[in-house]
Amino acid sequence: MVSNQPSESDIVRLGVLGFGNVGAAFVQLVMQQADTIEARTGIRLEVASVAVRNLGGAREKQLARGLLTTDARAVVADPNIDLIVELIGGIDPAGELIARALANGKPVVTANKALLSQSGADLFAVSDSCGVDLLFEAAVAGGIPFVRALRESLRGEPIRRVMGIVNGTTNYILTKMTEDAADYSDALIEAQQLGFAESDPTADVDGHDAAAKAAIIASIAFGAQVIVSDVFCEGIGNITAADISIAHRLGYVVKLLAVAEQASDSRDIAVRVHPAMVPVNHPLASVRDSYNAIFIEGDAVGSLMFYGRGAGGMPTASAVLGDVIDAAVNLRKGTHADIGAFSRLPIRAVADISSQYLLGFDVADKPGVLHAITGVFARHGVSIRQAEQEGIGDDARLVFITHTARESDVQKCLQEFGDLDVVKKSLGLIRVIGE
Ligand SMILES: NC(=O)c1ccc[n+]([C@@H]2O[C@H](COP(=O)([O-])OP(=O)(O)OC[C@H]3O[C@@H](n4cnc5c(N)ncnc54)[C@H](OP(=O)(O)O)[C@@H]3O)[C@@H](O)[C@H]2O)c1
Numbered sequence: 001m002v003s004n005q006p007s008e009s010d011i012v013r014l015g016v017l018g019f020g021n022v023g024a025a026f027v028q029l030v031m032q033q034a035d036t037i038e039a040r041t042g043i044r045l046e047v048a049s050v051a052v053r054n055l056g057g058a059r060e061k062q063l064a065r066g067l068l069t070t071d072a073r074a075v076v077a078d079p080n081i082d083l084i085v086e087l088i089g090g091i092d093p094a095g096e097l098i099a100r101a102l103a104n105g106k107p108v109v110t111a112n113k114a115l116l117s118q119s120g121a122d123l124f125a126v127s128d129s130c131g132v133d134l135l136f137e138a139a140v141a142g143g144i145p146f147v148r149a150l151r152e153s154l155r156g157e158p159i160r161r162v163m164g165i166v167n168g169t170t171n172y173i174l175t176k177m178t179e180d181a182a183d184y185s186d187a188l189i190e191a192q193q194l195g196f197a198e199s200d201p202t203a204d205v206d207g208h209d210a211a212a213k214a215a216i217i218a219s220i221a222f223g224a225q226v227i228v229s230d231v232f233c234e235g236i237g238n239i240t241a242a243d244i245s246i247a248h249r250l251g252y253v254v255k256l257l258a259v260a261e262q263a264s265d266s267r268d269i270a271v272r273v274h275p276a277m278v279p280v281n282h283p284l285a286s287v288r289d290s291y292n293a294i295f296i297e298g299d300a301v302g303s304l305m306f307y308g309r310g311a312g313g314m315p316t317a318s319a320v321l322g323d324v325i326d327a328a329v330n331l332r333k334g335t336h337a338d339i340g341a342f343s344r345l346p347i348r349a350v351a352d353i354s355s356q357y358l359l360g361f362d363v364a365d366k367p368g369v370l371h372a373i374t375g376v377f378a379r380h381g382v383s384i385r386q387a388e389q390e391g392i393g394d395d396a397r398l399v400f401i402t403h404t405a406r407e408s409d410v411q412k413c414l415q416e417f418g419d420l421d422v423v424k425k426s427l428g429l430i431r432v433i434g435e
Helices: 021-041 072-077 094-103 113-130 147-153 168-179 184-193 208-222 241-250 313-333 369-379 407-417
Strands: 011-017 044-051 083-086 108-110 159-165 252-262 269-279 291-298 302-309 354-363 384-390 397-402 423-432
Touching: 011 021, 011 072, 011 094, 011 313, 021 044, 021 313, 044 072, 044 313, 072 094, 083 094, 083 313, 094 108, 094 113, 108 113, 108 313, 113 208, 147 208, 159 208, 168 184, 168 241, 168 252, 168 291, 208 252, 208 269, 241 252, 241 354, 241 384, 241 397, 241 423, 354 369, 354 407, 369 384, 369 397, 369 407, 407 423
Parallel strands: 011 044, 011 083, 083 108, 269 423
Antiparallel strands: 159 252, 159 291, 252 269, 291 302, 354 397, 354 423, 384 397
16 A cells, blocks of 8 residues: 655655744744645655744744754754754854754754854855755845845855845835935835834944855855954944935946955955945946845846845745745755855955945035045046036035046045145045946
8 A cells, every 4th residue: 555644765854943033034034845745845844843932822823842942952962853944043053053953963044144144154165064055045135036046046156245135124225215205314224113113223324234144155256264343344334315316317227236246356355334326327226225136147047136134024934935945955965055165365455445426525615626526536546437416505515426536446435535724514425336
């Protein structure tokens, strides 16, 4: 007689660490999709244990009796559990739990950008030496499956640059400032009311969340050891309604970009997060509200863009489940994905990058102003691509877009502009990307 029941060797038992936004959605998705996954792969995924910090609450009703525990270490050590899904977040105890799981021969799937942007290279070395998977598709841009594309499909591609809108909160705020002419503080309050921003939005608006993701993107794109402290980071707190309106008039939108690029003449890489003026006809300019996108530029493939939901329980759980299926199949085949080596490549300081820049000044409306300002640009070898004046009299404002220039030269100009008596106020600089 033929049995429809999966044999013991076809069942992969999951230990899920964390039952929050992503963990709860993941468990729900596994339960929904288990039959389909089994039909397609021959593997039955079973949630065997779910670790949380505190028991209680409505969630015990969502899970079969006995599945919940507060002892995550016991889950990782349990010989009946085959694969660990880490959805706790943060550094401790997630890092230690992942390392223990790998050492116990269990593949791990994680969505933990904070941990990977700090000690990813070490954890990948442990997974490689233990011969089991450590997969992390959901750690950057939640539900957008671009990590696997970079790791696998684009493995042979000479990648020049990856640019991402990887933080939904800041993209929502900048969209409101652009489309509704909202002030920064009003747009932030609206984002908080709609649940797109935390009550403490610092990690998002100061760019730290995007910086962690930029470190991971650079690591995979260039096979480099990049950690979050290597990433130059500037948030959106200084972007004003005036910046947005100048950008709009000149044919740009302002976006918070995570940029990882490799120099054309060396293996040096530069990794940074900052607001940038993107031409309105660039694909990234059309990424609105809380959506995310990753734009990849390669010598052979040209340009590619991956677009979708960068956060949220279900989109993120979808990416986690894709990894879990891969890791389960690999486990049963006795193999694991090759993430590749991470070398120490020189990382360029932001002063040494080259870009185009927008600079604006409130100036005295008198003869010689333009001469004084262009003289400073000329002294530092920065050439001007576009200049315009708006307003007259006390409201006169000059705006310049430079040709590609070295950032240190532009910063020297900015310092000198502060000493000119014709400059009443410097509005700072915004980098221009994507021409
Ligand atoms: N939320 C998103 O949209 C999103 C998107 C992409 C990636 N991620 C990543 O996904 C991960 C999870 O995020 P989340 O939003 O689901 O977080 P969350 O809602 O705060 O959930 C965290 C879960 O971990 C549990 N937990 C915390 N410390 C624990 C410990 N020591 N032992 C056992 N369980 C512990 C918590 O238990 P209690 O419930 O008892 O407190 C909670 O269930 C993070 O790495 C995050 O960066 C999230």
